[in-house]
Amino acid sequence: MARTLRLAAAPGRSGRSVTRTRIAAIATAAAALAAGLLTVVVAAPAQAAAVSQPLRTMIANLPVATEVRTGYDRDLFNHWIDADGDGCNTRYEVLIAEASTAPSVGSGCTLSGGRWNSYFDGATWTDPADLDIDHLVPLAESWDSGARSWTSAQRQSFANDLGDARALAAVTDDVNQSKGDRDPAEWMPSVTGVHCRYITEWTAVKTRWGLTVDTAEKNALTSYAASCTNSTITVDPVIGATPTRTATPSPTSTGGACTGTNGTDVTIPDAGSPVTSTITISGCARPTAASTSTVHVNIVHPFRGDVSIYLYAPDNTYYVLKSASTSDGAANVNTSYTANLSSETANGAWRLSVKDNASGDTGYLNTWTLTV
Structure with missing residues (x-):
């Protein structure tokens, strides 16, 4: 038959x-x-398949789970790498991509003449040394919410994700350090006008990488989203989708x-x-x-x-x-x-x-x- x-x-x-x-x-x-x-x-x-959902729906669909920090080590996330072998690692690729005034790129990927706007605090910088590249969802937070079960290759991909502009952001270095590994229930940018952008990008990254949220985090995202335009977000999943x-x-x-x-x-x-x-x-x-x-x-x-x-x-x-x-x-x-x-x-x-x-x-x- x-x-x-x-x-x-x-x-x-x-x-x-x-x-x-x-x-x-x-x-x-x-x-x-x-x-x-x-x-x-x-x-x-x-x-x-790409996931396209209104902001509040995508937040509602984020799975809730208890965070587990056991075993975390930042060195388990290999970064910054030069994925395309052009001499500029992920940090510099983000700086080049996000510059409001394009820098000149010299030997060893030295950047000069550029200008950058840090959306977390509204500051403007001309020296790349004044900027950190923020993992919008911090490495430790990703570990807590699912990355602990990933392979080392998957963690490297997450730590160097140039496939979605929302995953990494060039921001003022001490602001990034003040954020640390905190989620939106614990930390938000000082510029209130970017809160909707921030939780949208946070939600997109969590969805793209199939990460969970804890109860306080989901409650905070839901609360902030109530004051935001319920725009549709499109995400290309890597590890999974929700x-x-x-x-x-x-x-x-x-x-x-x-x-x-x-x-x-x-x-x-x-x-x-x-x-x-x-x-x-x-x-x-x-x-x-x-x-x-x-x-x-x-x-x-x-x-x-x-x-x-x-x-x-x-x-x-x-x-x-x-x-x-x-x-x-x-x-x-x-x-x-x-x-x-x-x-x-x-x-x-x-x-x-x-x-x-x-x-x-x-x-x-x-x-x-x-x-x-």
């Missing part, structure tokens, strides 16, 4: 030093393909199609046993699933090539939605797969099985939706 699945194509991987070892799950998928059980249709590579989640599976039936969503986070252990998440479909108008059934999967993982995904029907027949691939070095799985499930009973417990097939990093299944 042929199974038709839509799988993501694998772009080339680069810059990855961790040795990858394929294990039994990959061999199982290969055997199924060789036996003619699966017909694969290649689609465009899955991309991490979309609106369904706490429990919620099957529905419309026009003969049945849909269920499970939004309970499930941790995917590093090179560990498969984890599963279940959606129970009931009350479908037709007894069997559709030939164009869809499975939308949102997995947060720094290297999606490590991940294999199987769908188990109520009778325990499995469908390979995604095999692991050592050539795919992009982050996250946020895509829909199309499967011919017409031989399956629609009603019953459907299980998504996710496995990390290589060592070096962890992730989590954020949410998945099944329409049969």
Whole structure:
């Protein structure tokens, strides 16, 4: 019996030093393909979807968790690096990008003739030495709210994030030092007119990197946001995102199609046993699933090539939605797969099985939706 699945194509991987070892799950998928059980249709590579939400909604969606400082060391966040090898490290890249008057760039990335405005306190400077590069969400704060579980490469990426202008800011050095590692419940810029900008950027960075907030922090963000324009914020997730989640599976039936969503986070252990998440479909108008059934999967993982995904029907027949691939070095799985499930009973417990097939990093299944 042929199974038709839509799988993501694998772009080339680069810059990855961790040795990858394929294990039994990959061999199982290969055997199924060789036996003619699966017909694969290649689609465009899955991309991490941008998150666009009004400010107050994005704040409301920030997950709350107790902060944990145990084990923190600033040296665990390698900075400043020269990522593009042009002689200017991250500090100088930010200074060049944020200058109100562009500086001349000399040997060794020496800057002269520039002018900078520190938005925290409204001060203007012409000497780069008077400015610090602020991690808008401080390194210690990121550790407390999730970065302690990251790899060293992820912490380095966070500490040198030039991919979002909100992550790093050139500000007066002693103002940055007075801020320290405090969150908006404990510290805000002295210029009240920039408070909305500050909490917007704080929220964007926390969302971009999948970081949590503590109760006091969330209350402060919510309170400040009440006086701000509820503008839509767009964020490109790196580690993860915080979309609106369904706490429990919620099957529905419309026009003969049945849909269920499970939004309970499930941790995917590093090179560990498969984890599963279940959606129970009931009350479908037709007894069997559709030939164009869809499975939308949102997995947060720094290297999606490590991940294999199987769908188990109520009778325990499995469908390979995604095999692991050592050539795919992009982050996250946020895509829909199309499967011919017409031989399956629609009603019953459907299980998504996710496995990390290589060592070096962890992730989590954020949410998945099944329409049969």
